[in-house]
Amino acid sequence: MTHSTPAVWDGHNDLPWKLRCHAGGAVAGIDVRGGTGWAHTDIPRLRAGGVGAQFWSVWVPSNLPEAEAVQTTLEQVDIVHRMAEAYARDLVLATTAGGVADAMREGRIASLIGAEGGHSIGSSLGVLRTLQALGVRYMTLTHNDNVPWADSATDFPAVGGLSPFGVEVVREMNRLGMIVDLSHVHELTMNAALAVSAAPVMFSHSSARAVCDVPRNVPDGVLAKLRDNGGVCMIAFVAEFVSPARGARWERDPGAAAGDWKFPPDAPPATIADVVRHIEHVREVAGVDHVGIGGDYDGSTHMPVGLDDVSGYPRLFDALREKRWSQAELTKLAHGNMLRVMRAVEDVASRQR
Numbered sequence: 001m002t003h004s005t006p007a008v009w010d011g012h013n014d015l016p017w018k019l020r021c022h023a024g025g026a027v028a029g030i031d032v033r034g035g036t037g038w039a040h041t042d043i044p045r046l047r048a049g050g051v052g053a054q055f056w057s058v059w060v061p062s063n064l065p066e067a068e069a070v071q072t073t074l075e076q077v078d079i080v081h082r083m084a085e086a087y088a089r090d091l092v093l094a095t096t097a098g099g100v101a102d103a104m105r106e107g108r109i110a111s112l113i114g115a116e117g118g119h120s121i122g123s124s125l126g127v128l129r130t131l132q133a134l135g136v137r138y139m140t141l142t143h144n145d146n147v148p149w150a151d152s153a154t155d156f157p158a159v160g161g162l163s164p165f166g167v168e169v170v171r172e173m174n175r176l177g178m179i180v181d182l183s184h185v186h187e188l189t190m191n192a193a194l195a196v197s198a199a200p201v202m203f204s205h206s207s208a209r210a211v212c213d214v215p216r217n218v219p220d221g222v223l224a225k226l227r228d229n230g231g232v233c234m235i236a237f238v239a240e241f242v243s244p245a246r247g248a249r250w251e252r253d254p255g256a257a258a259g260d261w262k263f264p265p266d267a268p269p270a271t272i273a274d275v276v277r278h279i280e281h282v283r284e285v286a287g288v289d290h291v292g293i294g295g296d297y298d299g300s301t302h303m304p305v306g307l308d309d310v311s312g313y314p315r316l317f318d319a320l321r322e323k324r325w326s327q328a329e330l331t332k333l334a335h336g337n338m339l340r341v342m343r344a345v346e347d348v349a350s351r352q353r
Contacts, residue, residue, distance in 0.1 A: 010313075232337045
């Protein structure tokens with residue numbers, strides 16, 4: 001490459017759950033390239049991909065009973081803390097925008113925590129506040145199933161977006177300086193949260209519904225509101241979210257549990273060009289200040305050719321340069337927009353305390 005690739009701030013990576021499932025929660029070996037042969041992610045490949053900041057997801061299954069979901073989420077938070085402690089030369093826990101900027105200057109990978117699904121708080125604002133105190137800086141309002149107070153994109157709407165308690169959750173997140181994440185939520189929930197939130201929101205790993213019509217993607221009307229809100233849509237690389245050939249046949253299996261969808265096994269693979277189309281569409285509708293990257297590595301099986309693991313980001317930036325993206329625009333996409341959003345969220349919180 002003749003141009004430098006700006007440091008990438010990725011919105012969503014599920015390595016902590018992979019470590020739980022494949023290594024019993026141990027963090028040994030992630031400093032060896034390919035040491036985690038069952039994962040998309042390790043430190044050498046993060047370095048090769050130019051990752052400067054990563055939101056590590058502390059996802060737990062959304063069908064767990066509330067008390068079990070809270071406990072398991074806390075154990076996932078512990079994995080991220082132990083990752084940062086064990087590999088302090090490469091990783092550093094970050095809880096503020098300033099901490100992310102400092103880590104990038106030091107050449108370490110800022111490690112942030114995102115909780116994926118409101119089931120992780122067990123319908124308790126006290127648990128929400130506890131997660132924030134432990135370093136969690138965003139929460140996705142739902143995962144694949146509804147929670148009692150918010151509707152999921154892959155479930156049947158039950159409360160019309162947000163219940164009165166759901167409105168309280170959004171407002172408390174604003175007060176705490178936690179970013180409201182609208183990936184996985186129903187369009188009703190997107191609109192309700194945007195109407196309530198005093199701070200910019202994010203989509204940590206979603207793509208554009210106009211390009212690939214699946215319920216996990218963001219419709220243009222919401223992208224326009226996102227521009228006005230000041231938030232960011234971080235494009236997911238999941239093949240079924242970016243490739244119309246795959247996503248057009250992503251359909252609910254009648255009688256299946258919530259979130260259980262059929263995927264097309266024989267569709268052609270997704271490509272970097274598919275991802276570029278989503279990035280450019282969000283830039284066109286919401287503006288270049290409102291797009292980012294949220295690969296969803298280790299949270300999905302099928303990734304685009306050339307973006308097979310976390311080392312592939314430079315290939316995406318090369319493809320965007322071919323589309324005449326400037327270095328300043330690439331920097332916004334890579335981390336500048338997310339840095340601005342986090343600073344704005346912190347500013348809103350500081351004015352509410």
